[in-house]
Amino acid sequence: MTDRIHVFSDAQGAAEGCARAIADRLNEAIALRGTASLAVSGGSTPKLMFREMVELGLDWSKIQLFWVDERVVPPTDDQSNYRMTRENLIVPGHLPETQVHRVRGEMEAVAAAALYQSEIEAALGPEPRFDVVQCGVGDDGHTASLFPGEPMVADRIGLVAALWVAKKNQWRVTLLPKPILAARSLYVLSSGADKAVAVQSALQGPDNPLGVPSQMLRDAEWFSDAAAVQHLA
Numbered sequence: 404m405t406d407r408i409h410v411f412s413d414a415q416g417a418a419e420g421c422a423r424a425i426a427d428r429l430n431e432a433i434a435l436r437g438t439a440s441l442a443v444s445g446g447s448t449p450k451l452m453f454r455e456m457v458e459l460g461l462d463w464s465k466i467q468l469f470w471v472d473e474r475v476v477p478p479t480d481d482q483s484n485y486r487m488t489r490e491n492l493i494v495p496g497h498l499p500e501t502q503v504h505r506v507r508g509e510m511e512a513v514a515a516a517a518l519y520q521s522e523i524e525a526a527l528g529p530e531p532r533f534d535v536v537q538c539g540v541g542d543d544g545h546t547a548s549l550f551p552g553e554p555m556v557a558d559r560i561g562l563v564a565a566l567w568v569a570k571k572n573q574w575r576v577t578l579l580p581k582p583i584l585a586a587r588s589l590y591v592l593s594s595g596a597d598k599a600v601a602v603q604s605a606l607q608g609p610d611n612p613l614g615v616p617s618q619m620l621r622d623a624e625w626f627s628d629a630a631a632v633q634h635l636a
């Protein structure tokens with residue numbers, strides 16, 4: 404294991420470690436540039452991290468919040484990444500709505516992706532560099548909404564895409580690798596024994612980014628509990 408992998412005894416510890424690292428990088432960006440940008444992932448893993456971020460007292464008036472990916476569902480839907488973030492970070496942390504740049508999941512997917520890209524470009528320019536991108540890893544090795552077999556994992560030009568994810572029977576909108584890998588700090592939060600095989604494949608498996616899209620995160624900094632890294636050598 405390398406020093407880029409931070410291992411904690413449990414999911415709460417990993418979430419706190421990741422939250423603190425994110426907060427430090429955002430505070431540094433604010434001190435340097437007066438503003439900061441953060442793109443977060445969805446699913447369920449970031450909930451603990453968001454609750455910790457609320458406690459850290461960040462100056463959200465200076466932080467622009469984006470998402471790594473979104474399910475194309477209304478913002479009130481149980482599956483909405485925005486809804487999960489709203490419940491665990493935006494409302495309890497009193498984030499100003501002006502700082503929140505959500506994917507319009509209630510729109511048709513291609514139009515939602517185009518609108519999201521234009522919102523990113525308006526905030527960060529045509530070659531966006533988020534101060535922090537926080538990714539997750541699915542138990543199948545996906546990251547963002549780039550699932551195994553998705554050729555867009557090789558795209559190094561585009562910023563945002565709409566894509567049909569057959570295994571989820573769902574449209575998604577996702578950041579593409581270029582803006583993810585261009586982040587000033589790229590963090591991965593992964594916890595739980597159900598992630599152990601995916602984490603091992605991502606970090607130490609034979610090179611196969613098409614089959615294991617989270618391999619594109621090999622140079623990122625990882626925050627994991629012991630269960631998720633149990634197969635790492």
Ligand SMILES: O=C1O[C@H](COP(=O)(O)O)[C@@H](O)[C@H](O)[C@H]1O
Nearest residue numbers: 444445446447448539540541547
């Ligand atoms: O579908 C998604 O899954 C991944 C992993 O979610 P988790 O709940 O297993 O941690 C997530 O990173 C992504 O944002 C989400 O849309």
